[in-house]
Amino acid sequence: MTVSPSPAPARPDLIARFTDLLGPVGVLVDATDTASFCTDWRDLYHGRALAVLRPANTAELAAIVRLCNEQGVPMVPQGGNTSMVGGATPDDTGREVVICLSRMNRVRAIDPADLTMEVEAGVTLKAAQDAAREAGFMLPLSISSEGSAQMGGVLATNAGGNNTLRYGNARELTLGVEAVMPDGSVFHGLRRLRKDNTGYALRQLLIGSEGTLGIITTAIIQLHPQPRAIEAALCAVEDADAALKLLGLLRARDPALVQAFEFMSGTGMDLVTSLIAGTALPLGERAPAYVLVELATPRPDADLREYTEEVLGDALEEGIITDAVIAESEGQRAGLWKLREEHAEAQRRAGASVKNDVSVPVTHVPELIRRATAACTALIPGIRPAPFGHMGDGNIHFNLVQPEGMDPAAFLARSHDIMDTVADIVKDLDGSFSAEHGVGQLKPYMMPAWRGGAELAAMRHIKAALDPKNLMNPGKVLPPPQPGA
Numbered sequence: 476m477t478v479s480p481s482p483a484p485a486r487p488d489l490i491a492r493f494t495d496l497l498g499p500v501g502v503l504v505d506a507t508d509t510a511s512f513c514t515d516w517r518d519l520y521h522g523r524a525l526a527v528l529r530p531a532n533t534a535e536l537a538a539i540v541r542l543c544n545e546q547g548v549p550m551v552p553q554g555g556n557t558s559m560v561g562g563a564t565p566d567d568t569g570r571e572v573v574i575c576l577s578r579m580n581r582v583r584a585i586d587p588a589d590l591t592m593e594v595e596a597g598v599t600l601k602a603a604q605d606a607a608r609e610a611g612f613m614l615p616l617s618i619s620s621e622g623s624a625q626m627g628g629v630l631a632t633n634a635g636g637n638n639t640l641r642y643g644n645a646r647e648l649t650l651g652v653e654a655v656m657p658d659g660s661v662f663h664g665l666r667r668l669r670k671d672n673t674g675y676a677l678r679q680l681l682i683g684s685e686g687t688l689g690i691i692t693t694a695i696i697q698l699h700p701q702p703r704a705i706e707a708a709l710c711a712v713e714d715a716d717a718a719l720k721l722l723g724l725l726r727a728r729d730p731a732l733v734q735a736f737e738f739m740s741g742t743g744m745d746l747v748t749s750l751i752a753g754t755a756l757p758l759g760e761r762a763p764a765y766v767l768v769e770l771a772t773p774r775p776d777a778d779l780r781e782y783t784e785e786v787l788g789d790a791l792e793e794g795i796i797t798d799a800v801i802a803e804s805e806g807q808r809a810g811l812w813k814l815r816e817e818h819a820e821a822q823r824r825a826g827a828s829v830k831n832d833v834s835v836p837v838t839h840v841p842e843l844i845r846r847a848t849a850a851c852t853a854l855i856p857g858i859r860p861a862p863f864g865h866m867g868d869g870n871i872h873f874n875l876v877q878p879e880g881m882d883p884a885a886f887l888a889r890s891h892d893i894m895d896t897v898a899d900i901v902k903d904l905d906g907s908f909s910a911e912h913g914v915g916q917l918k919p920y921m922m923p924a925w926r927g928g929a930e931l932a933a934m935r936h937i938k939a940a941l942d943p944k945n946l947m948n949p950g951k952v953l954p955p956p957q958p959g960a
């Protein structure tokens with residue numbers, strides 16, 4: 476990790492007031508202490524912070540937000556710092572404070588009758604899942620970074636992940652939120668109601684706003700029954716067309732059982748098995764592509780193993796898949812998921828890469844992969860397309876790893892060319908340029924072309940109404956206004 480060489484401009488008066496509000500444990504100012512909060516996971520953005528503020532509860536958070544508002548100090552909320560789009564990294568002016576929620580880390584309650592969980596922003600997604608499981612339930616949100624990602628960030632970015640096709644995104648799973656608004660007032664929306672048509676749905680506005688409209692402190696999350704049976708299988712396929720046929724077959728037989736349907740390219744799988752310790756392909760031969768299928772049911776009487784063998788047997792017979800392995804134990808199931816979850820890390824180790832977190836209608840996924848592969852290969856010979864992701868809901872991470880031997884900086888200098896090449900195809904296929912990672916500071920430049928006109932104008936009005944001083948995560952999501960606009 477690189478520590479910023481130039482110290483942030485000190486404002487001792489202000490730091491003293493923050494310290495009065497939070498105590499010394501809640502205020503970090505030394506560059507060595509703040510460095511890890513000023514760089515993103517991908518190492519694309521390097522900022523500086525006036526201070527990192529660590530409130531312990533909503534009252535403390537509200538107090539520092541009020542002070543920032545009064546003093547005109549921009550605020551960058553940060554959870555587990557796992558953003559893929561620089562959404563939680565401060566700029567390099569040293570004027571911004573990072574507000575880190577990790578001390579607000581209590582699972583407050585689980586209500587078994589209501590099937591809800593009340594959880595604070597700084598609880599990691601993994602800790603929330605574990606708490607739900609220990610209580611006999613399931614929090615079905617599952618993402619690769621769940622060990623570090625915190626609930627506040629998960630909600631602020633409307634995270635999706637592996638189980639969206641069955642249970643929805645963070646938004647669909649959230650019944651209520653409490654949040655501190657840009658002026659320091661508290662929005663008390665911790666309601667656990669399934670029906671609540673009382674004006675504008677502010678919680679839904681805050682979810683997915685990437686910390687630009689307020690800071691979520693606590694949420695009521697809807698739980699699901701714990702599955703009594705789960706079967707995971709890794710299937711080898713010739714291409715994404717075959718994968719789509721497999722999805723069709725599974726859905727035709729029993730759509731309610733499909734809990735995850737993850738696509739992986741042969742290239743991506745090769746990177747994982749060669750760069751990540753403790754991974755190996757459990758199939759006889761390398762394939763052009765793979766699908767990780769997970770089926771699950773809360774019914775105690777279902778013979779899910781027999782069903783899985785039958786449906787995959789039929790897929791094999793019909794030539795939809797060329798091979799398959801079904802996990803025989805929890806350990807093997809975890810092993811299959813490791814092959815999928817380590818894609819991001821393997822690609823990071825393989826050199827510079829460009830990410831395209833895009834979505835298209837599920838039926839267009841094969842065409843997306845075909846066309847984007849051809850276009851990117853024509854753009855940069857030797858580039859290594861390694862598409863993978865949540866095919867069951869139409870979200871593909873169309874990631875590209877640099878050609879072997881190319882200077883990483885020279886490759887990254889082509890990022891926008893690559894992203895725009897993929898985006899043109901996604902647009903043609905009625906998709907979105909950001910499926911689940913958000914806009915952050917990587918993609919605001921795309922907003923006018925994709926969300927222009929009335930949509931972007933409405934977003935700007937909402938931002939100006941709630942945050943007139945533009946202090947909440949400035950520079951994220953919305954592009955700077957065009958001169959004269």
Ligand SMILES: O=C(O)CC[C@@H](O)C(=O)O
Binds near residue numbers: 636815819830831864
């Ligand atoms: O590295 C990526 O592009 C995707 C990361 C994450 O969303 C995943 O699905 O593993």
Ligand SMILES: [Zn+2]
Binds near residue numbers: 864872
């Ligand atoms: Zn993903």
